[in-house]
Amino acid sequence: MLDAALADDTASRHCTFEVFARSLPHGRRYGVVAGIPRLLESLSRFTFGQAEIDVLCEAGVRDRVAEYLSGYRFGGDITAYPEGELYFPGSPVMSITGTFGECVLLETLVLSVLNHDCAVASAAARMTMAANGRRLIEMGSRRTHEEAAVASARAAYLAGFSATSNLEARRRYGVPTTGTSAHAFTLLHDSEADAFRAQVDALGPGTTLLVDTYDITQGIATAIEVAGTELGAVRIDSGDVGVLAQQARAQLDGLGATKTRVVISGDLDEYAIAALRAEPVDAYGVGTSVVTGSGAPAAGMVYKLVEVEGRPVTKRSSSKESRGGAKSAVRRHRPTGTAVEEVVHLVGADVEIGEHDRVVPVPLLTKGEPAGEQPTLEESREHLRRGLVAVPWEGLKLSSGDPAIPTTFLL
Structure with a gap:
């Protein structure tokens, strides 16, 4: 032309x-x-x-x-x-x-930026509204292109997410970062208690422990035994998370860990978050759905x-x-x-x-x-x-x- x-x-x-x-x-x-x-x-x-x-x-x-x-x-x-x-x-x-x-x-320059970032921010805003004031953590870097991951973290934060697991987004844009360990860290150790103890020794009792590698009930009990009742949070990444959140909250309260938060992750989108609104969930970790626009990966800009x-x-x-x-x-x-x-x-x-x-x-x-x-x-x-x-x-x-x-x- x-x-x-x-x-x-x-x-x-x-x-x-x-x-x-x-x-x-x-x-x-x-x-x-x-x-x-x-x-x-x-x-x-x-x-x-x-x-x-x-x-x-x-x-x-x-x-x-x-x-x-x-x-x-x-x-x-x-x-x-x-x-x-x-x-x-x-x-x-x-x-x-x-x-x-x-x-x-x-x-092409204009549309490639706007179609991507607007799609992510639009989806993230819906998730923010569904969360109704609860924290949202963007955790989708492994589900998109490495550069798109940084832009996605920024767009999600713009739309109300509290933090991202993407450290480059912090370096470039000042987006707050946070994260937890993976199941691999627990499996590395000879026991779940050893894994939790290593994490708490390194990061302090305010850390978040992933408790569903083996049995969630036992995992929560072990987490409190190792970290004490001042444990920052437990994360559940699988199963019927609504029911599991209720059980986790009751177990934590029964153990005296009334201030320990419950973090839920695992294939969440705005509809799943809305469905969990009545459950005792303190924060959500969202990955694939937010970085892909929750079913609308491009904003349709022309x-x-x-x-x-x-x-x-x-x-x-x-x-x-x-x-x-x-x-x-x-x-x-x-x-x-x-x-x-x-x-x-x-x-x-x-x-x-x-x-x-x-x-x-x-x-x-x-x-x-x-x-x-x-x-x-x-x-x-x-x-x-x-x-x-x-x-x-x-x-x-x-x-x-x-x-x-x-x-x-x-x-």
Whole structure:
């Protein structure tokens, strides 16, 4: 596309591309924007050195394309929903404006980051709501690509998880880390008591002991015998975890370990977590389901041209339509703070903004340069928390239904 556009002089046309989701995954009421800082950091490094250009030339790229890429650096404007914002079908999550040549090159970069991180954060937010204030630990690094694991840990923390087992996520992003031993550590030792004693000697009685390698009842008894009643937690990773949590809690209380927490892990998703809400569970370890978007591993974001030289353009392909024109959005709220409507409109349109309403997109880049300081991960985490509080209760249900708030298009 770039080659042909350079040849007929259309590569320099001023364009706007838009990132949006036509629909939400089945059963979902909202999506969560995540990955904005990761994308901006990747974009700052998105250039073509001689090694890359040599490979492209070997593949048959023409000299005009090689020359264009050798000086490439995105110099346009980007506005987007801030990280931690909720989005709905048709929300203009990101608008990228510049020449066709510089914008068209960004499609794969933008979509690969947003589709992954938004999918993980959207699933994690549902799990956070299902946990109802109980701790969630992201433990899915072994179930995804090694780089995706780091991004997943960050997205899950953004969406309300308390910690991750991924140490690289701590190094890069400051995500709190925690973890427990595996069954292999218990099997290594001559007895379960020896394994527990070694762990407690190394980490102190506040550690979490995995008690289901052999017999859970005996494992709990051995754990308290070794660590004492100040043991931090026991973890159960298999079986009918609801029943086992009840039995573990009763046994711990009977042994005087009333402050020892019960941690449950093992193939949990938002539905399993919700089903355990009435059980005496203190924390959940979640792996595969969160790093794979709990059945929706991509957020369904698309990257479409919506405006050329100020003229709206519309894609009319069956079932893949797009709405023309550069857009913005206003989130309307009641005086109580409850969100009631998302209004998507053309940029520059005269749209009433009430006292409690909020313009959703914010500038990220202006002429290729940062438009201001980005919020910290903790600030984005709080932004999402407030956004979920503003959603009507009906919109937070795990059951299928309409989006949490309706969208009106004034186009």
